[in-house]
Amino acid sequence: MAPPLAAGLALAGCAAFDYRDADAPRALAVPAPIEPAPRVALVLGSGGPRGYAHIGVLRVLEDAGLVPDLVVGSSVGALIGAFWASGLSATEIDRRSFEGGPLTVFDPSVFADRGWIHGRRLQDYVDGGVGGRSIEQLPRRLIVAATRRADGSARYFASGRTGVAVRASGAMPGIVSPVGIAGVEYEDGDTSVPVPVSAARMAGARFVIAVDITARTTPPGASPSQRERVLQRRARIDPEVARADFLIHPALDDQAGPWRSYFIDARRRGEAHARERLPALLQALARADLAPAGGRPVAASG
Numbered sequence: 001m002a003p004p005l006a007a008g009l010a011l012a013g014c015a016a017f018d019y020r021d022a023d024a025p026r027a028l029a030v031p032a033p034i035e036p037a038p039r040v041a042l043v044l045g046s047g048g049p050r051g052y053a054h055i056g057v058l059r060v061l062e063d064a065g066l067v068p069d070l071v072v073g074s075s076v077g078a079l080i081g082a083f084w085a086s087g088l089s090a091t092e093i094d095r096r097s098f099e100g101g102p103l104t105v106f107d108p109s110v111f112a113d114r115g116w117i118h119g120r121r122l123q124d125y126v127d128g129g130v131g132g133r134s135i136e137q138l139p140r141r142l143i144v145a146a147t148r149r150a151d152g153s154a155r156y157f158a159s160g161r162t163g164v165a166v167r168a169s170g171a172m173p174g175i176v177s178p179v180g181i182a183g184v185e186y187e188d189g190d191t192s193v194p195v196p197v198s199a200a201r202m203a204g205a206r207f208v209i210a211v212d213i214t215a216r217t218t219p220p221g222a223s224p225s226q227r228e229r230v231l232q233r234r235a236r237i238d239p240e241v242a243r244a245d246f247l248i249h250p251a252l253d254d255q256a257g258p259w260r261s262y263f264i265d266a267r268r269r270g271e272a273h274a275r276e277r278l279p280a281l282l283q284a285l286a287r288a289d290l291a292p293a294g295g296r297p298v299a300a301s302g
Contacts, residue, residue, distance in 0.1 A: 018180030025160030041205035044077030051076030053270025
């Protein structure tokens, strides 16, 4: 039985749902510059079950004393990023990922034509995990990327109820119902900005580390339509990662799924690749005068 975070990672939404409370996330076409400007930002990309690789990467950064003061996430990257921004360590996120069962986050929708998962349980799971705090109340800065359903454009949440923002970011079309916020529907950030480096740049980050968990290869025997989808997704990703100062791209299988063995393997691959890339990352940070000194974390900006 898949654990709750595993389930969220696998599908990481809302039919007939329009969140209008006072703490509704406010969507921005362009993230506002953060003052003081973040020194180091970590961008966590979308990728469903491959999101376990993010946990492995976070573990390596923490071991090295690197604590970016802004995290930007899309879809599963928003889910992991929200937990990390709340102050949870990679080890704590890892532990939570193997607790409970799928009903913790899966709630069948009566509007199956819009997605067979409603998403309220995922929202509540995230809110519980971050201690009920809104995005702006988290100890580490967070920007959540989603897609405005009407026109497919990227939108960013830097304030408001964390669970609602993450739910919107992971509302995978046809699987998790779209999320209404103040009369506007949102869906999976993956459909517009899978690795939202541009958001970190717009927020003013000085150095951006991007984590792309997209499979490196197309599966053998893929149909022409599958290959076209891969090419279209890469066309959204490549311009973004080109704007990063450093890229971490673990070698992950295309055939991902909600299986415990896959989660463990993805986490292992993420950690192994990040450790391999760590010396180069530290060198890049040193050149930018941002490397951690004496094992201490990179200083937060606020």
